[in-house]
Amino acid sequence: MQYQSQSVAKLYFVAAIALFVAQILFGLIMGLQYVMGDFLFPEIPFNVARMVHTNALIVWLLMGFMGAAYYMIPEEAETELHSPGLAVALFWIFLAAAGATVLAYLTINYADLAKLTGNDMLPTMGREFLEQPTITKIGIVVVALGFLFNIGMTVLKGRKTTINLVMLIGLVGLAVFFLFSFYNPSNLVLDKYFWWWTVHLWVEGVWELILGSILAYVLIKTTGVDREVIEKWLYIIIAMTLITGILGTGHHYYWIGAPEYWQVLGSVFSAMEPIPFFMMTLFAFNMVNQRRREHPNKAAVLWALGTGVMAFLGAGVWGFLHTLAPVNYYTHGSQITAAHGHMAFYGAYVMVVLTIISYAMPLMRGRAGANSNKAQVVEMWSFWLMTVSIVFITLFLTGAGILQVWLQRYSESPLPFMVVQEKIALFYWLREITGLVFLAGLVLYIMSFFIKGDEKAA
Amino acid sequence: MSGAFTKSTARNIFYGGSVFFFLLFVVLTFDTMKTLPERDHRENINEQVILGKKVWEDHNCIGCHTLMGEGAYFAPELANVYDRFGQSKEAIVAFIKSRPAEGVPGRRSMPQFNMSDEELEAVAEFLKWTSEINDANWPPNIQG
Numbered sequence: 001m002q003y004q005s006q007s008v009a010k011l012y013f014v015a016a017i018a019l020f021v022a023q024i025l026f027g028l029i030m031g032l033q034y035v036m037g038d039f040l041f042p043e044i045p046f047n048v049a050r051m052v053h054t055n056a057l058i059v060w061l062l063m064g065f066m067g068a069a070y071y072m073i074p075e076e077a078e079t080e081l082h083s084p085g086l087a088v089a090l091f092w093i094f095l096a097a098a099g100a101t102v103l104a105y106l107t108i109n110y111a112d113l114a115k116l117t118g119n120d121m122l123p124t125m126g127r128e129f130l131e132q133p134t135i136t137k138i139g140i141v142v143v144a145l146g147f148l149f150n151i152g153m154t155v156l157k158g159r160k161t162t163i164n165l166v167m168l169i170g171l172v173g174l175a176v177f178f179l180f181s182f183y184n185p186s187n188l189v190l191d192k193y194f195w196w197w198t199v200h201l202w203v204e205g206v207w208e209l210i211l212g213s214i215l216a217y218v219l220i221k222t223t224g225v226d227r228e229v230i231e232k233w234l235y236i237i238i239a240m241t242l243i244t245g246i247l248g249t250g251h252h253y254y255w256i257g258a259p260e261y262w263q264v265l266g267s268v269f270s271a272m273e274p275i276p277f278f279m280m281t282l283f284a285f286n287m288v289n290q291r292r293r294e295h296p297n298k299a300a301v302l303w304a305l306g307t308g309v310m311a312f313l314g315a316g317v318w319g320f321l322h323t324l325a326p327v328n329y330y331t332h333g334s335q336i337t338a339a340h341g342h343m344a345f346y347g348a349y350v351m352v353v354l355t356i357i358s359y360a361m362p363l364m365r366g367r368a369g370a371n372s373n374k375a376q377v378v379e380m381w382s383f384w385l386m387t388v389s390i391v392f393i394t395l396f397l398t399g400a401g402i403l404q405v406w407l408q409r410y411s412e413s414p415l416p417f418m419v420v421q422e423k424i425a426l427f428y429w430l431r432e433i434t435g436l437v438f439l440a441g442l443v444l445y446i447m448s449f450f451i452k453g454d455e456k457a458a
Numbered sequence: 459m460s461g462a463f464t465k466s467t468a469r470n471i472f473y474g475g476s477v478f479f480f481l482l483f484v485v486l487t488f489d490t491m492k493t494l495p496e497r498d499h500r501e502n503i504n505e506q507v508i509l510g511k512k513v514w515e516d517h518n519c520i521g522c523h524t525l526m527g528e529g530a531y532f533a534p535e536l537a538n539v540y541d542r543f544g545q546s547k548e549a550i551v552a553f554i555k556s557r558p559a560e561g562v563p564g565r566r567s568m569p570q571f572n573m574s575d576e577e578l579e580a581v582a583e584f585l586k587w588t589s590e591i592n593d594a595n596w597p598p599n600i601q602g
Contacts, residue, residue: 034532037566042559045569046532047521111516111571119516126515128529162465184515186508188588189498192528193490228465235468242476246483255596256526259493263594265486330598333527333535414601417534418566 001363003074005081010364011091012067013357017446019060020350022102024439026053031432035425044106051105051131057345058129059098064353065174065210066094066147069167071360072217073151077158082150090146097139101132123184127195130181137181144175162231163220166238167213173206189257200249203349204273204315208241211311211352212280218304218359219284223291233283240276248273251323255332263325270323274316277348284308296455297362297370299379303355306387310347318343318394330409335401335424343394346386354445362454372453379448385441392434400427497592510584513577522568524602526593532566535602540582540589542600547582554578 001007030049032039040049074081081087104113110126117133119125124134132140148171155164180197216234220227250266284305295301318340322331331337358379362371370376407420415423494500514520519536520529526537543549554571555578561567573581 030532033566036564038561038564041561041567042569045522046566047518047530050521050530050532051518110518114516123512123515126518126520128520131518131521162469186511187498187500187503188511188525189494189591191511192526193487232463232465232468235465235472239468239472239475242472243479246476246479247486249483252528253490255593256528257494257497257591257593258490259497260594262490329596332596333524333529333531335531338531408601409598414599416601421566 003080005084006071006074007364008084008087009067009071012063015095016060016063019056023053023056024442028435031435034428048105054129061349068214068356069151073154073164076161076164077154079158082153086150090143094143097136101136163213163217166209170206170209177201192256196252204245209238212238214352214356218355219287222295222301223287224293225287225290237276237279244269244272254325267324274320277312277316281308281312299376300359302383303358307351307355310351314343314347330405334404335397339394339397346390367454369457370455375448375451382441382445386438389434389438393431396427396431400424499590502587506580506583507587510580513581517571537588538602540586550582551578
């Protein structure tokens with residue numbers, strides 16, 4: 001760590017990991033509710049557990065991205081952060097808002113929360129992933145603006161690298177497309193159409209720029225490969241991301257009332273969305289193969305390689321599986337969608353945040369080059385436990401999804417939803433058990449931080 | 459990735475490609491907006507449908523159900539529930555009203571939301587309107 005102010009990232013990373021734990025615990029609650037329908041009912045109904053599960057994920061990934069930016073940008077710009085104080089203040093505001101929101105989900109009836117927070121004045125609640133009260137959303141915008149100002153000023157006064165530029169474009173895009181969450185027309189079709197401008201243009205658009213720049217940064221640091229080479233890869237990857245991903249939004253417009261030409265456009269462009277993810281895999285492996293140094297942080301390199309592979313499998317392959325309109329006609333909104341969602345979010349975004357945490361945390365904690373070998377071994381065990389678990393969770397949900405599609409939508413005598421749910425319960429049990437293995441991996445991951453000692457810098 | 463293909467070529471493809479496809483997306487969005495009125499039957503969005511959507515949102519229905527395939531996968535699809543319940547708003551109202559507050563032992567159950575009669579009527583009207591959107595014949599059958 002070359003600049004003192006980079007260390008503000010530590011706060012963000014610690015909070016991210018804490019929210020990660022909350023996300024997984026509520027995931028396990030939901031998984032159990034799938035097979036024991038009355039579990040925690042009516043205290044924590046499924047929809048509440050799901051809000052906590054998905055919103056905690058979104059917030060901790062945002063915390064991870066912000067931490068990554070606070071760590072990377074000063075070093076890339078070769079200057080101290082514009083205002084470390086602002087970064088710390090915004091952290092506490094963000095954490096307090098997120099904590100209060102989750103607490104409110106769990107303790108206040110959602111309809112009462114809507115009333116209490118004045119949802120009637122500017123109704124934005126009650127839409128998937130955007131369930132937060134309007135005041136929380138405004139808080140997110142304020143935090144995002146302060147954050148962009150802080151890192152923007154840092155980039156302006158310092159060296160302008162491709163990594164900083166791409167990161168900044170990604171983060172500005174993140175803030176801009178979030179503004180669509182405030183548009184909630186009473187016409188459901190319009191609501192859905194522009195809801196995707198936040199959700200799709202985030203995860204299959206600007207977030208991939210952030211992902212790419214974090215990956216490129218860690219690869220420069222750990223492999224010592226020439227910056228020119230890495231930055232060229234980065235540009236071509238994110239070019240393919242936006243060239244395929246923007247019109248790829250069309251794969252969400254097949255069945256929500258939009259005109260039929262979206263079935264063609266969405267199929268063609270989203271079928272190409274795996275390309276940038278495949279390039280990410282090639283990129284990570286090529287750079288590690290061409291490495292000019294042996295970085296002592298083996299765990300960080302493992303996470304970086306894992307991101308490439310799992311993002312391609314989860315977002316690329318599992319996305320392609322059901323993206324073509326004739327296939328999607330049968331799979332839309334089934335457990336196949338859930339399977340894809342789990343591996344894509346883990347493979348792309350969870351893993352890239354864990355990559356930068358793995359690289360940066362030891363340095364911020366004053367360890368010479370990396371954690372001790374013992375700590376890294378534990379961390380690598382957690383990598384394999386969590387990654388293999390998510391692969392099996394995805395496979396079990398895919399199995400459930402294929403059966404669901406067959407029984408409920410494809411066979412000659414389609415069965416009602418709940419009848420089908422009972423027939424495929426075995427897969428939900430297997431998913432839940434695998435979820436417990438994932439939790440064990442997460443516990444091990446956290447334990448790895450408490451193993452002392454360090455490895456010398458290479 | 460060598461030779462004539464330089465970093466600035468890659469950068470130009472990124473900027474040029476992104477701007478071009480985003481503008482194309484905006485143009486297609488304008489075209490979609492022009493065609494939507496015939497597909498979403500917005501002339502039928504009355505006060506009740508508007509209130510119904512708000513009731514739908516205020517109770518976070520999307521946290522368990524899908525609506526036109528989007529949402530959670532824990533409970534049945536509702537964009538065609540009006541048709542599945544024999545085109546009866548009364549059946550929808552009766553179902554929501556009759557949910558036991560303490561749930562059903564061992565099974566998934568919808569919470570008892572204690573909605574007013576006005577809210578119940580509105581949410582049923584909203585689901586009726588939703589069922590009439592031209593959504594390219596999705597879902598494949600009445601089971602959703």
